Amino acid sequence: MSLAVVLAQVVRARGDRAEAARLYRLAAEAGEAAASNDLGVMAAEDGDLTAAEAHYRRAVDAGVGPATHNLAVLVWERGDPEQAESLFRRAADAGSALSMNELGVLLSDRGAHDEAEVQFRRAAGLDNPQAANNLGRLIEERAPQEAEQLYRTALRHHSAEARYNLAELLARQGRHPESEKLHRQGAAAGDPLAMNCLGLLHAGRGDYAGAARWYERAIAGGNINSLYNFGLVRGKQGRAAEEELYRRAIEAGQPNALNALAVVLDERGAKEEAERLYRDAITAGITDGLCNLAMLLQEDGRIDEATRFYRRAVEAGDAKAMNNLGLLSFDQGDPDAAETLFRSGLAAGNESAAVNLLLLLTGRLNPDTPE
Known part of the structure; x- marks a missing residue:
């Protein structure tokens, strides 16, 4: 040199x-x-x-x-x-471990998972923590124990991504205390993903004030999902600020917020904007918007279009749509279709579908507005 x-x-x-x-x-x-x-x-x-x-x-x-x-x-x-x-x-x-890892990422992105695994293993064998983490993600579903060890190996190199992935793996396995401990370590290190997860944990426990504090920290760290999650918490708390949070989440590119804001506006009577947002949510792949839009259309008397969106929601596995389309089918004189839909809704866990199926079979069903 x-x-x-x-x-x-x-x-x-x-x-x-x-x-x-x-x-x-x-x-x-x-x-x-x-x-x-x-x-x-x-x-x-x-x-x-x-x-x-x-x-x-x-x-x-x-x-x-x-x-x-x-x-x-x-x-x-x-x-x-x-x-x-x-x-x-x-x-x-x-011999570049960095290139082995990046080659693995490139191959994985295009679906060549077997070859990607080879490259990740080569790089991980050269102590590349990113490769260990990436290999863990690639094999986690079929080999969770090995994935866990890979995440722990990467974590020894202070990989924030591996810590997050390990915490989520442990949570899915029901090992919640260790998962929460890892997320708290991540949050202490400034990881907004971990802060968002802690917000979800507190919200799941009904501690909405605690959830809000974590979401606020995650938002400050740039996590857009926390804008949406914070909006949900504000809604549960009866706070009007949820609309502002959903709008900020939409501006940041969070698609679930489109449907969430539409629900708020729909309930408030701002039907025109709600309809537009439901349609935007559907375009963005948010299937919850299908049933919600169908309900709005049905309420507005646009039955044919409502039926089309109910059917799309049913195809997406929406149990609520199965019940609502069952009621609509019964109202239109097709009790057989209604029974099929109620049974599908029951199998999917919708309580209203179970009640309506019983009423239908006992001759006591009267069509009503969607649930």
Whole structure:
């Protein structure tokens, strides 16, 4: 390593980026190829991806291993996964655990899970904590015990993501005290995901004030799901602030808030905006909006359209929609269809469907408004 590179590292650490870049350029011009990689890193940090790519390619051509990985990341983020995969493979074959892990992520994203597992295992074997965490996520469903050990391995390297994944795995296994302990450790370390989970825990216990405190901290940390969850808590507390929170969540891109705000507006009588939000929620994939929109349409007398949305909700497994469409079918003179729907609703756990099925079978059913 030349004196120019050593000095560049020192002044860069002190925050003098212009001088560091000048020294790296001197080193690169003097034939020190690794300095071109450093220039690429600095250019990327400054947002000049064209210059970064040029520097990386010069370093790659000169055989600088880290530059191959850095170039792969750049072209992947630019939207060229095929070139990125080729570069990641090249760097991985040269022994880069970072590239093995990123190659695993790329392969997993496109559904090549078996090959992704191979790459994650290679990287995890080289003590890469990200790979251990990613491997855990990949195999968790079929091998929860191994996934747990992988998360714990990554956690020993202070992986916040592994701590969160381990806590959630333990919660799904009913090991709630240890799960909560991990989330509290995460929250203490500033993890907004953990704060949101603690909010959910407190809300589940009926401690809405405690939940609100955690949601407020998570929101301050940038967790958009907490905006939606905080809105739910405010609604349970009878606080008007829920509407503002749902609107903020929508602006931040939280799709469940579309349906939640629509429900608030629907109950308040703002039907036109509620309908628009239900439709937006459905477009965003929120299936709860199907039944809610159908109820609004039925109330407005648009029976044919309401029926279509009820059917879509039934296909999505909505037990409430099964009951409501059963009532609608009975009202339209089709008791057989009503019975089928009530039985489906009963099997899905809807109490109203159970009651209506009994009334239908005993000849005492009178159609009513949806529940």
